[in-house]
Amino acid sequence: MSSSNYSILGSQYNDAQDALLTISALANESNRPCGSGSMSPSIYDTAWLAMISQDIDGETCWTFPECFQYLLETQLESGGWVSYASQVDGILNTMGALLALLKHSTTLSPSPRSPAPWNSELRISNAKQNLQSQLQQWDVDVCDHVGFEYLVPALMTMLECYDISFSFPGKELLLELNQMKMAKFRPELFYGSLQTTALHSLEAFIGKIDFDRIGHQKCLGSIMASPASTAAYLMGCSTWDQEAESYLRSVITGGTGRGNGGVACAFPTTIFEVTWVLSALLSAGFTVDELGVYNVKRLSGIIEKEFQDRNGIVGFAPQLIPDADDTAKTILTLNLLGRPTSPDGMIANFEATSHFRTYPGERNASFSANCNVLNALLHVENPGQYTKQISKTTIFLCKSWMAGNITDKWNLCHQYPMMLLAQTFRKLIILWDQGTLPELPEQLITDQVLLVLFQILYKTLARQNPDGSWGKNVSCEETAYALLTLVDSSLFQWTACLDEHVGNAIKLGRDFLVKSRHEWENASYTWIEKVSYSSSVLSKTYSIAACKAANDYSTISYQCTSKVQSLVQSSKAKVTKFASFFSRIPLLESEPKWKLQSSIIEGSLFLPRLRRIRLEVFPRKDMEEDKYLEYIPFTWTACNNKDGGPLEADLLWDMMVISMLNYQADEFMETIEDIQSPDTQAIIKDLIHNLDVLPREESPSGSTTSGDETSESSDVEQTSISSKATSCESYSPCPEKDVYQRPPVMASTEATLRKFSNHVMQHPRIITASPASLAHLSNQLRRFLLAHLDHCADNAILAQQPPNLSIPVFPAKVTFYDWMQNTSAVDTSCPYSFAWLVCRTGHKNGPPPTAVASYLQQDLANHLAAMCRMYNDYGSLARDIAESNVNSLNFPEFQVSESRNPDKHETVNRIKGRSKTEDAEAMRRKKELMELAEYERSCVVAAKERLIPLVSKRVGEALGVLINVTDLYGQIYVARDIASRMRRDALGS
Numbered sequence: 001m002s003s004s005n006y007s008i009l010g011s012q013y014n015d016a017q018d019a020l021l022t023i024s025a026l027a028n029e030s031n032r033p034c035g036s037g038s039m040s041p042s043i044y045d046t047a048w049l050a051m052i053s054q055d056i057d058g059e060t061c062w063t064f065p066e067c068f069q070y071l072l073e074t075q076l077e078s079g080g081w082v083s084y085a086s087q088v089d090g091i092l093n094t095m096g097a098l099l100a101l102l103k104h105s106t107t108l109s110p111s112p113r114s115p116a117p118w119n120s121e122l123r124i125s126n127a128k129q130n131l132q133s134q135l136q137q138w139d140v141d142v143c144d145h146v147g148f149e150y151l152v153p154a155l156m157t158m159l160e161c162y163d164i165s166f167s168f169p170g171k172e173l174l175l176e177l178n179q180m181k182m183a184k185f186r187p188e189l190f191y192g193s194l195q196t197t198a199l200h201s202l203e204a205f206i207g208k209i210d211f212d213r214i215g216h217q218k219c220l221g222s223i224m225a226s227p228a229s230t231a232a233y234l235m236g237c238s239t240w241d242q243e244a245e246s247y248l249r250s251v252i253t254g255g256t257g258r259g260n261g262g263v264a265c266a267f268p269t270t271i272f273e274v275t276w277v278l279s280a281l282l283s284a285g286f287t288v289d290e291l292g293v294y295n296v297k298r299l300s301g302i303i304e305k306e307f308q309d310r311n312g313i314v315g316f317a318p319q320l321i322p323d324a325d326d327t328a329k330t331i332l333t334l335n336l337l338g339r340p341t342s343p344d345g346m347i348a349n350f351e352a353t354s355h356f357r358t359y360p361g362e363r364n365a366s367f368s369a370n371c372n373v374l375n376a377l378l379h380v381e382n383p384g385q386y387t388k389q390i391s392k393t394t395i396f397l398c399k400s401w402m403a404g405n406i407t408d409k410w411n412l413c414h415q416y417p418m419m420l421l422a423q424t425f426r427k428l429i430i431l432w433d434q435g436t437l438p439e440l441p442e443q444l445i446t447d448q449v450l451l452v453l454f455q456i457l458y459k460t461l462a463r464q465n466p467d468g469s470w471g472k473n474v475s476c477e478e479t480a481y482a483l484l485t486l487v488d489s490s491l492f493q494w495t496a497c498l499d500e501h502v503g504n505a506i507k508l509g510r511d512f513l514v515k516s517r518h519e520w521e522n523a524s525y526t527w528i529e530k531v532s533y534s535s536s537v538l539s540k541t542y543s544i545a546a547c548k549a550a551n552d553y554s555t556i557s558y559q560c561t562s563k564v565q566s567l568v569q570s571s572k573a574k575v576t577k578f579a580s581f582f583s584r585i586p587l588l589e590s591e592p593k594w595k596l597q598s599s600i601i602e603g604s605l606f607l608p609r610l611r612r613i614r615l616e617v618f619p620r621k622d623m624e625e626d627k628y629l630e631y632i633p634f635t636w637t638a639c640n641n642k643d644g645g646p647l648e649a650d651l652l653w654d655m656m657v658i659s660m661l662n663y664q665a666d667e668f669m670e671t672i673e674d675i676q677s678p679d680t681q682a683i684i685k686d687l688i689h690n691l692d693v694l695p696r697e698e699s700p701s702g703s704t705t706s707g708d709e710t711s712e713s714s715d716v717e718q719t720s721i722s723s724k725a726t727s728c729e730s731y732s733p734c735p736e737k738d739v740y741q742r743p744p745v746m747a748s749t750e751a752t753l754r755k756f757s758n759h760v761m762q763h764p765r766i767i768t769a770s771p772a773s774l775a776h777l778s779n780q781l782r783r784f785l786l787a788h789l790d791h792c793a794d795n796a797i798l799a800q801q802p803p804n805l806s807i808p809v810f811p812a813k814v815t816f817y818d819w820m821q822n823t824s825a826v827d828t829s830c831p832y833s834f835a836w837l838v839c840r841t842g843h844k845n846g847p848p849p850t851a852v853a854s855y856l857q858q859d860l861a862n863h864l865a866a867m868c869r870m871y872n873d874y875g876s877l878a879r880d881i882a883e884s885n886v887n888s889l890n891f892p893e894f895q896v897s898e899s900r901n902p903d904k905h906e907t908v909n910r911i912k913g914r915s916k917t918e919d920a921e922a923m924r925r926k927k928e929l930m931e932l933a934e935y936e937r938s939c940v941v942a943a944k945e946r947l948i949p950l951v952s953k954r955v956g957e958a959l960g961v962l963i964n965v966t967d968l969y970g971q972i973y974v975a976r977d978i979a980s981r982m983r984r985d986a987l988g989s
Helices: 015-030 043-050 065-074 087-105 120-137 148-160 171-182 197-205 227-236 242-254 270-283 293-309 324-336 344-350 367-378 383-402 415-433 442-462 476-489 493-515 536-555 572-582 593-612 628-642 649-671 678-689 745-762 771-799 816-824 830-841 851-875 877-883 916-950 953-975
Strands: 005-008 011-014 053-056 059-062
Touching: 011 015, 015 270, 015 293, 015 536, 043 065, 043 087, 043 227, 065 087, 087 120, 087 148, 148 171, 148 197, 197 227, 227 242, 270 293, 270 324, 270 536, 293 324, 324 344, 324 367, 344 367, 367 383, 367 415, 383 415, 383 442, 383 649, 415 442, 415 476, 442 476, 442 493, 442 593, 442 649, 476 493, 476 536, 493 536, 493 572, 493 593, 572 593, 572 628, 593 628, 593 649, 628 649, 628 953, 649 745, 649 771, 649 830, 649 953, 678 745, 678 771, 745 771, 771 816, 771 830, 816 851, 830 851, 830 953, 851 877, 851 916, 851 953, 916 953
Parallel strands: none
Antiparallel strands: 005 011, 053 059
């Protein structure tokens, strides 16, 4: 099998030949006078051409009747027009087409160029009903298509001229977005010499501008290469513009409609297509010779000339307003071709405070555009010269990924930005490892880049379909993205234990693509313009590139130096050992081996960051090694991955920190000097009651504390669990509330507990929760700390019992049930952690929980806590006996008289061990405890089934992961006690 030929099912596929033919066809298209464009036809733009009319010899004639005929032929039985891939597609298509129907139905046009009768009343009625239905279901908040804030309100206004209006849930938000955009609108923006992106949506400004004053904005007859904008201009200017008409005719005949009346959202798109196609094939490993020297030279000449003529910046077609995305791809392509190209123009025009803008004044940043910018910077002749920009863009991309914000404004497929980021971060790691970027901070690599790259690998592997494809609707283009992602994210030593699975996934995906190569040009509607569109050229290009990269996968790798290798704390042997242990845990026993291994590797990438902040709140004294620290990241990554990965990296990290602090709080409370003394307990109880745990609107200095304070920071070190908003120095004790005179030794205890409560309650992502949720969390936090005190007092009573029993009896004044519900389960931290997660995933502007939901949340948390405590006590009996900690099994209810008749000579010496009789007694008690734990599990399941439908999807998914994490800890304790013991020299007698 060669690098460019392989067989499948008896047929030969030659990727180099396919690449050569693709480049040849693109070169021919790009050299046409009207340029090239492979965007699929758009109903919306076609509707605007269908509305153009002109007076000829005193008669009104439709200029492009074939476009109106196209609308008639494509109207659906439902009355609307197709929604390619998103809600706004169908809305804009139907709005534009309905407007065209109305205009045709009210315009007298006896010309023979007019369409035949077309049952106007029925078509219009059906279209109105369909549009109302679409608007009613529209989620405006998630829409990010080009100019929709302008376009939909403008079309609504135009339809109102025909006495058609609509009311829908998202209308208020839509009009707010429109007002924000229009607040910046000035007609003079169109009349000057500068281009603006609003020109691409010119039809939204009908009635607001003088179209006779914008003729100078044409480029080769078009307004910003937009058929709809050009149609609006042609209809709006007082003098017929023959050049604009000629442009629109070239779009009809030269675009992908090829004369059938359908036109694209943009034409031409020459620079966009040349740079995307060439960079994709060159990055996949094709050489210039394989692509055809002559045609590559012709194509590169087009983009190089435009780049030079525009002083180092370009747009998606010649002479159009430049953007960072096409500029970055041009820089990347030329450097891949061995033509050193500077990014200085891109930096000067598009660099912002925390990222790169695609266009000046854009509403939100583009994830994919910043990937392309970073990739371009990494391929220039001297990347180290641009470390500042490289670091900034890397931080932006990592923050976006870890916050779960990778939805892109130019492509609907989530795999597309993942592919770009994998390609870019692979190059970044290699350059940093080789010393090319010496000033790039190490913590940026360790804490973020390595983790993000591995999460991309895992998510891509997890989403593969059984037939080797990717995508809910089985897409060749998405499969190609995924294969390229796997290749770029797996070529490092720390993924070695996954090599076999990755290799099989790549082979399966490549075989699917080759078998489906007749579908490559039947592209999916993944790309975003005013409406979504497909591109046969790009779909085929990425499929060819993926086959090439997949075929070469086994022959390429990168061996990191010790510099990078030392940053990853997961050897193949250690991963294998941990996976073997966890595969025997009931919750995880059905998980595939590769998934367990992936979760362990992912968890290990969080671990260095966790170790670095482990002493920022709680000091650890008189304690053995905190071996639980290694388990914490894995418990969250494994349970998250088991549930399909609903939690983003930031939320995983926050919960890992909470888990660590909960262990440490337990340790800290047990090691407070003289903690079992009634006087000490009284002082600490008073301190806990007086903790200022509710979030404050303002700090004592008067400045508002908000999570936004650090949101734009470009500092790499943001791993501290304390921040400006959570600093304990901002909160002073309240001596006027003190009931007891606190001895000096209590000062450090108070400071530590304040640090802890500040982290819990003043966390930037917590203070945005509703007041009711925060009040509940505050109450649960106090209960958690007070329960620890009660447990310590109980331990003091237990320590006074006769030492001659294998399992000492706790002389409780309450029943085991009462103790479990009010002390033991509460100090597991589960109820307060549950409340914390609800605050973390909720929002103060969201609807308050119903009485049923609120009740079920607490009930679920309590049952979960009891189950976890019982599991914990089952596994930690030996440690609890050694340290005189009250365990569930110490309660009298677990004694049965007929089985509690040990011979007086069979008393236990803890140092010498237990007799057979005593071992049997312990097992009997454990069996009863396990029965109760399983009862609590059944309550958890019942409460969860009732609760999940009553909360938001995000809260429900997060609680599902938390339930599994809590369950997993319990099951781990049954198999192995992972808590830290006090050092023997600190135990005393």
